[in-house]
Structures are given as structure tokens and as C-alpha cells.
Amino acid sequence: MLAYIFKRILATVPVMGVVALFVFLMLRLSPGDPAAVIAGDYATAEDIARIRENLGLNEPIVVQFTKWLGQLLQGDLGISIFTNLPVTTLIAQRLEPTLLLTLTTIVFTVAVAIPLGTLAAWKQGSLIDRGVMLFSVAGFSIPVFVLGYILIYVLSIQLKLLPVQGYKSPFTDGLWPFLRHITLPTITLSVIYIALIARMTRASVMEVLQEDYVRTARAKGQSEFKVLMKHAVRNAAVPIVTVIGLGIALLIGGVVVTESVYNIPGLGRLVLDAVLKRDYPIIQGLILLFSFIYILINLLIDLAYTVFDPRIRY
Amino acid sequence: MAGNPGQVDFSESADTTLSSRKDVSLVAIMWRHPSVFWGGLLLAVIVVIAIVGPLFTVDPVALNPIKRLKSPSAEFWFGTDFLGRDVLARVVHGARISLVVGLAVAVIAVVLGLLIGLVSGYLRWLDAIMMRVMDGLMAIPGILLAIALISLSGATLVTVVIAIVIPEIPRVVRLVRSVVLSVREEPYVEAAIASGTRLIPILWRHILPNTIAPLIVQATYICGSAMLTEAILGFLGAGIPPEIPSWGNIMSEGRTYFQLTPWIIFYPGIALALTVLAVNTVGDGLRDTLDPRIARKM
Numbered sequence: 001m002l003a004y005i006f007k008r009i010l011a012t013v014p015v016m017g018v019v020a021l022f023v024f025l026m027l028r029l030s031p032g033d034p035a036a037v038i039a040g041d042y043a044t045a046e047d048i049a050r051i052r053e054n055l056g057l058n059e060p061i062v063v064q065f066t067k068w069l070g071q072l073l074q075g076d077l078g079i080s081i082f083t084n085l086p087v088t089t090l091i092a093q094r095l096e097p098t099l100l101l102t103l104t105t106i107v108f109t110v111a112v113a114i115p116l117g118t119l120a121a122w123k124q125g126s127l128i129d130r131g132v133m134l135f136s137v138a139g140f141s142i143p144v145f146v147l148g149y150i151l152i153y154v155l156s157i158q159l160k161l162l163p164v165q166g167y168k169s170p171f172t173d174g175l176w177p178f179l180r181h182i183t184l185p186t187i188t189l190s191v192i193y194i195a196l197i198a199r200m201t202r203a204s205v206m207e208v209l210q211e212d213y214v215r216t217a218r219a220k221g222q223s224e225f226k227v228l229m230k231h232a233v234r235n236a237a238v239p240i241v242t243v244i245g246l247g248i249a250l251l252i253g254g255v256v257v258t259e260s261v262y263n264i265p266g267l268g269r270l271v272l273d274a275v276l277k278r279d280y281p282i283i284q285g286l287i288l289l290f291s292f293i294y295i296l297i298n299l300l301i302d303l304a305y306t307v308f309d310p311r312i313r314y
Numbered sequence: 315m316a317g318n319p320g321q322v323d324f325s326e327s328a329d330t331t332l333s334s335r336k337d338v339s340l341v342a343i344m345w346r347h348p349s350v351f352w353g354g355l356l357l358a359v360i361v362v363i364a365i366v367g368p369l370f371t372v373d374p375v376a377l378n379p380i381k382r383l384k385s386p387s388a389e390f391w392f393g394t395d396f397l398g399r400d401v402l403a404r405v406v407h408g409a410r411i412s413l414v415v416g417l418a419v420a421v422i423a424v425v426l427g428l429l430i431g432l433v434s435g436y437l438r439w440l441d442a443i444m445m446r447v448m449d450g451l452m453a454i455p456g457i458l459l460a461i462a463l464i465s466l467s468g469a470t471l472v473t474v475v476i477a478i479v480i481p482e483i484p485r486v487v488r489l490v491r492s493v494v495l496s497v498r499e500e501p502y503v504e505a506a507i508a509s510g511t512r513l514i515p516i517l518w519r520h521i522l523p524n525t526i527a528p529l530i531v532q533a534t535y536i537c538g539s540a541m542l543t544e545a546i547l548g549f550l551g552a553g554i555p556p557e558i559p560s561w562g563n564i565m566s567e568g569r570t571y572f573q574l575t576p577w578i579i580f581y582p583g584i585a586l587a588l589t590v591l592a593v594n595t596v597g598d599g600l601r602d603t604l605d606p607r608i609a610r611k612m
Contacts, residue, residue, distance in 0.1 A: 018450025023462075030466040037466060137598070141591035143542050145549050145565070146583030153576050164573075253457035257546055271458065275465045275552050283462045291453040 008302055012295050019291045020072060023284050024065055027055065038081065038278045054081055055280065077285035082277050087285035090270060097167050098255055098266035100178075104186045105193065105251065106244075113194040114240065117201025118233055122224075124206060132198055139195025144254050148188040148261035155184065165263040185262045189254045193247050200243040204236035211235070238305055245301035252290045350599025357592035360585075364409035371403035374559045386577060393577050404559040405582050411560040412541045412589060415475055419540035420533040423479045427486020428529060432517050434487070435494025445491075448484040456481030460543060461552045474547060474554050478540050489532055493525045527604035534597030538590045545586050561586045 027034050035052040036043065051057075055078075056064050071078070077087035120132035156164040163181050170178035208214065209232055217227045259268035267286060274282035368374070386393040393401050434444035460477040467473045497503060503520050511519075547553030548562015549569075556563050561582040568578030 014446045015449045015453055018447050019453055022450060022454065026462060027466060030463075034466060037468065137594060138587075138591065141538070141594055142587045143545050143549075143583060143590075145546065146579065146587060149572060149576065149579050149583070152572075153580075157573060157576075249452070249455055252455040253546075256457055256461075257550065260550055271461065272550055272552070275461055275550075278465055280462075280466070283458075283465065287454055287458050287462060290455050290458060291450075294453045294455070 005303060008299060012299055015295055016292065019288065019295075020069060021065075023287055024068060027280060027284070028057075028061060028064070034280070038280050040278060051081055054079060072288070077288065078281035080274075080282050081279045083279075087281050090282060091267065091285065091289060094265060094267050094270045096169060096171075096266075097264050098259070098268060100170070101182060101185055101189065101258070101264065101266065102251060102255060104182055105189045108186050109190045109193045109197060110244070112190070113197035114201050114233070116194070117198040117240075118205050118228055120198070120202040121205035121209060121232070122228060129202070132202060136195040136199040139191045142191070144188060144192065144257045145261045147191055148184070148258060151184050151188060152261075165261075167262070167264040167266075181262075185258050185264060188261065189251065189258045192254065193251060196247050196250065197240065197243055201233075201236065201240050204239040205232050208232045208235045241301055241304065245298045248294050248297050252294065349595050350603075353592045353595025353599065356588065357596060360409060360589050360592060361413065363406060364413050367406035367409065368403070371406050372400050374399065374403040374407040393575060399559075401564070401578055401581055404564050405561070405585050407559045408561040408564060408582055409585065409589070411471075411554065411558065412544065412586065415471075415478070415544045415560075416537040416541040416589075416593070418475045419478045419482065419544075420537040422475070423482040423486055423536050423540075424529055424533045426479070427483045428490050428522075428525065430483070431487040431490025432494060432521065432525070435491040436498065436513070436517060436521070441491070444487070448487050451481065452484045454481065457543060457546060460547060461550070464547065464552055469553060469555055471554055471558070474544060477547075478543050482536050482540065486529070486532060486536070489528055490525050493528060494521055497521050497524045531597055531601040531604060534593055534600060538593040538597065541586065541590055541593070545582075 030037070033048070035048045035055065035057055038055075039047045039051050056067060059067070075088065077091070079085070080087055080090055083090065116132050116135075120126075120129040123129055152164055155161045162184055166181055168174070168177035168181045205228075211231075214227060214231050217231050218224075222230075255266070256268035256271055258264070259266045260272055263269075267289075271283060271286050274280075274286075430444060434441045456478075459481050460474075463477040463480065464473055467477075498521065503516065506516050506520055544553060544560065545562035545565070548560050549566045551566055553562050554560045556567070564582045565579045568575065568582075572579060
């Protein structure tokens, strides 16, 4: 068991290495002089020289990579070109809204998608089932930001139920304002994720419901609720949890868009501001951070399988 | 197939198993899955509008400062934007860009993914390396990767397509690889190896045909998601240059005036959602028909 955990953790090292190498090479192998591209059209020669210096582009590429990787391993993501602040500081400043939005989204998604998917599998072919399938097809077709604007238009502008945009911190502004501001972004960001997970839940619960032990449980007169909860959902958990983990990638992409629609000062906005200013160290740092989180979450989920499915023993 | 069994042409037998499968003609698919029919019809209508529509609309980039931000009316069906440009003309024009991007990304991603997947699924030593690379690439959020690539190479239609293709490749590679891994154990492949067939003909004649059905399905999904990504990039201001009327760019420009003229976002948004819906529906139907193994699970 311990050996498995150790092996699994070790297996993430090459993946992270590939991510780091890719991010490193992306700047160096891009066509033209990256320093000139980053400096923009109005840059002077000094500006370009300063950016070359900042990115360490003057040295041989192998030296650059070792230095860069060494800094990275110490948690140093470099210095932002425009603010001259460490990227880690900038990330820390913007972390809270993104983290909380992601958390509310995951909680909301799991709370909605798993019951919906289970219900659809249980009443296969019913109106609920068709509704869930329709929703999951539609959820993959509506662009996140269009959905966001529809929600703002209906709930905020027409019905005046919720604030249009902005973010309030639960720590400094109070819980209620926070909840009011986070509701629409959470729903917006959840839809595609719910579509994904409800669909997967439906598929895997449906498969489990055909198992012999489910028929046995029913035959011995167990209530349908217990059959669903104790037998079906529990045994369907592994694929569902896998999809929750893989969906994190979807979520991270959605965060950038959702924060932009709702004007939330989080990491997604940091990326966009950095893109507009061509502040490459920030973009690079955030790609590394998000990829790292994605790898970490999927590692944790892999390890969690042993909890969900006692048959899996390593 | 009389005579010496050593002279049996195994490629021949592989071909007969393929053609003796159930009828997979387009009409048969549509008959069995009405959703494919409606999705296909919707898609056909959108494609026709994209091709001939711009001939009937006004110039999508013609400015008309007197008629700024007009509501939808008989003159401007979809209203006008902040520069007085006709939103209908822009949306119709945007359909071309969305479809071209979706199709280009799907084709390029499938071809590249197919090549990498075929070779790496077959050559063990390369496989280990390629899979680590693909794992790494998959860990990078696609939209961020695309944004970074575009911001480094400058935004043009071509760089946007490339930037959307790269994050899509690992999914295709994994799909192709999984097919290759299961097919390479089949008796007819072993027989081909035993009879001394070279690597390229084995890949081309025996393994490639098995990947076509799942790849067609995957290509439709990639097409849909590429159109969404392109619109997101445009919306974020990181996509195709703003002077080109893509749906993402129209919506991006509509943001400032959203409270006043929400239709500037809604019309292209609806057009985009319908197009992606049509493509995905066709994809679902194709999957149910061509790939019943996955269809049963979904």
C-alpha cells in the first residue's frame, strides 16, 4: 500500500517535468524574438534589453533551463515585467476569490449532478432521464460566458434579485454579501461541470443497477432508497470520482471566463491582464500553478480509490 | 482460399470483416437516430447560411455612426453595434469563421493525433516517452495554453487554430493508442506480422481502418469544442484580431454596452450554441451507430 502511494507520487514527477519543459520551451521556441513580442510595438531597445534580462534570454538555453528549473523548485516563479513584483506575490493576492469560487462550484456541482444522474439512471427513459440527458447535451453547447450574461440579464437586470457583477470577501465583507455575489458565478461555472458529471453518474449507476447484488438487495425487500444509496451509488463511485478529477481542467478554463464576465478579481483576471500587457512571467507562473493543481488533484483521487473501492489493493 | 495456408492474403480477410458489418450508410444512421437527422439538418442550414448568407447581407464592417446601438427592427433584424455595424451581417459572417476554425482544428488535430497515436501505440519504446509528453500536455488547461501560445506568436487566424489544436492532440493520441493496443493482439495482425508484412503496411492496412470510426466521432466533438474555445478566446480579447467579425469578437465588443443592448451578445451566443449543439448531436448519433461499445455506457 505505502509502496503504491510512493510509486504513484513518483509517477507525477515526469508529468510535471514535461509541463515545466513545455512552458519553458514555449517562450524560447516561439517565432521571432520573444522579448520584442512581449515588449510590444512601442518598446525602445532598452525595454527589450530589460525584458531579455528579466527572462534570462541572454544565456545558452541549457543554462537558462537549469537556472529556471532551480528557481522553480524553490517556489520562485519569477518577476512580473510590468509590476516588478514576484509572481508568487501577485498570485497570493488574487488567490482567495478563485479558490472560493472553485470550492462553491465543486460543492454545488456534486450536490446537483450526482442526485440528478442517479435519478436519471433509476428512472431510465422517463421524463427526468430525458431532461438530464438534454441538459447534459445543452450544457456542452452553451458557451460559459453567454450563459453568464443570460443569468445576469434575467436575474440581475430584469428581476433585480442578485448583484450584476463584482466580488465580496466573506472574511472582510461578511458571509451574506459574499454568497449573493458568488451565486451567479457559481451557477455559470457549474453548468458544464454538472452536465459532465450527471452524465457520467447516470451511465455508471445504470451499469451497477444491472448487477446481481442489486437484484438480490431488491429481492430481500430493501427500500429503493437504500438500494440506490448503499449499493448503486457507492459502487458507481470510482468512475464518477475520476470524472470529477478530470473535470478540474474544464473548471480551470471556465474560471478564467467566469471571472471575466462577473468582474471577479481572481487568478483568471490576473491571466487576462497579463495577456493584455504581455507579462509573460505571470502567464507562465499561472500555467504552472494550474497544471500542478490539476496533477495534484488527480493524484489524490487516484489514491482515494482505495477508500471508495476496497477491492483495489496495491 | 484453397491451397497453401501460408499464402493466404490476410489483408483480404481483414477487409471482408469490415465490409460485412452492419449498414453504416448515412441514411441508415439517420433513420435509426432521429436526433442525428435533426442535428444534421440544423448543421446543414447553418453551413448554407454561412456560405451564401454573406451575399445577401450588408457589409459586416461598414460603419454607420448615425445608427449606433439600434434595437432590432425591420431594417436591422439583429440591431446595430456601437459603431453602427449591422449585427445580423456580422453574425452571418461570423458563422464562416466559426465553422472554418472548427473544421480546421478537427482535421489537423485528428491527423496529427492519428500519426502520433499509431506510431506510439505500435512502438513500445516511443510509447513510454510519448505518453509522458501527452500526460503533461493534458495537465495544462487548454484555454490557458491557447492564450499563452497566441500571446507569444501574435493573434492571426492561423495561430489561433494552432493554439486550439495543440491542447486537443493528447485526447486523439490516447484514443488512437487504445485502439492500436487492442487491435495489435488480434489474430489477423499477428498473422500479418508472421507473414512478414512491414510496419507501415501493417499500420496502414490493418490498424488504421479500426481507428476511423472512433476518430470520426472524436472529430465532431473536437469541432464543437474548438468553436467554443475560439469564441472564448475572442470574447476574452485574446483570439482572432478584433477587426474580423467572429462570434467571439462580436460578443467581446458587446460587453461594454450589455445593459443597454444585450442582443449584441445574445444573437451570436445563440448562433454559437445552436451550431455547437448541432455538431455535438451529430457526434452523439455517430457514436451510437459507429461505436456501440461506448454508446452502451453513455
